[in-house]
Amino acid sequence: MRSVIEAAQALAEGHLVAFPTETVYGLGARADQAQAVAQIFAAKGRPSDHPLIVHVADAAAAAHFAAELPPVAQRLMQAFWPGPLTVIVPRRTGLAAEAAGGQDSIGLRCPAHPVAHALLQAAAALGVMGVAAPSANRFGRISPTTAAHVAREFADQPELLILDGGDCNVGIESAIVDCSRGKPVLLRPGALERAAIEAAAGEPLHDRDKAAPRASGTLAAHYAPRAKVRLMSAHALRTALELLGPDEARQAGLAVYLRTVPPPTKMVVRRMPSEANAAARELFATLRALDDEAGIRLIWVEAPPEDSAWDGVRDRLTRAAAA
Missing domain, CATH: 3.90.870.10 (DHBP synthase)
Structure with a gap:
């Protein structure tokens, strides 16, 4: 070293x-x-x-x-x-x-x-x-x-x-x-x-207001993998996965990152920890791992809870999805 x-x-x-x-x-x-x-x-x-x-x-x-x-x-x-x-x-x-x-x-x-x-x-x-x-x-x-x-x-x-x-x-x-x-x-x-x-x-x-100074990491689009990120509610994600199915998911190059939604079979899946600090610790490494999977072009992510403990994780995922 x-x-x-x-x-x-x-x-x-x-x-x-x-x-x-x-x-x-x-x-x-x-x-x-x-x-x-x-x-x-x-x-x-x-x-x-x-x-x-x-x-x-x-x-x-x-x-x-x-x-x-x-x-x-x-x-x-x-x-x-x-x-x-x-x-x-x-x-x-x-x-x-x-x-x-x-x-x-x-x-x-x-x-x-x-x-x-x-x-x-x-x-x-x-x-x-x-x-x-x-x-x-x-x-x-x-x-x-x-x-x-x-x-x-x-x-x-x-x-x-x-x-x-x-x-x-x-x-x-x-x-x-x-x-x-x-x-x-x-x-x-x-x-x-x-x-x-x-x-x-x-x-x-x-x-934040219009007079605020510019600051690091506050642009609308940031923290993004090469694959397109879509942030979805648990209900919307569950419904979309049921409609899509594993064969279509593979053809679309889809990976999913979920917390409460049951993991679908025959798809590239990562589980989000249920505790906010643990999720923050793993967030960027997980997005990188999904981005490195062969053929992945889309990453569907279950939106984190609305409570304040998740503000940092939600902020990063929202900006990643805006890219």
């Missing part, structure tokens, strides 16, 4: 490094160097105005990139850092503009994964105070939750340094809360439930 010290040195020299976090694997570059950040956009095929999240080792490093840390942001950082929560705060003028997609605000997160944390600390010792890192995949596609996913995604870039930290134990990207405009606004759900975030914030979360 490539070493953390080797990876930190590569970041300091302006190279790309893929590394694990507890959410998904990230494709990172030093956030304070425009040329380094530009490599992320080029490798992913990502629009340069779509902002990146800057990963930091601690709150002191976050303050390096922030013009200010509003009180609500500080409360959320205290409650959930290190962990799967990103706060958007006013950006320090003249710093990390490219990573912020040209906006006056910036997204900051302190990851909990021990490899990520060790990397950020080692990089900071070399003068790299933050690492801009979106998910280590092609833009708009399924996020990687293992080092093998990253290696396959960037097989055409064998020079990419990949730190292997095992499977990601959260499995979907961080929740994002905008704290830059005087009220906390939930821009993207994650594994943390809304009620828990509101309790730590000490005030209700507002819903």
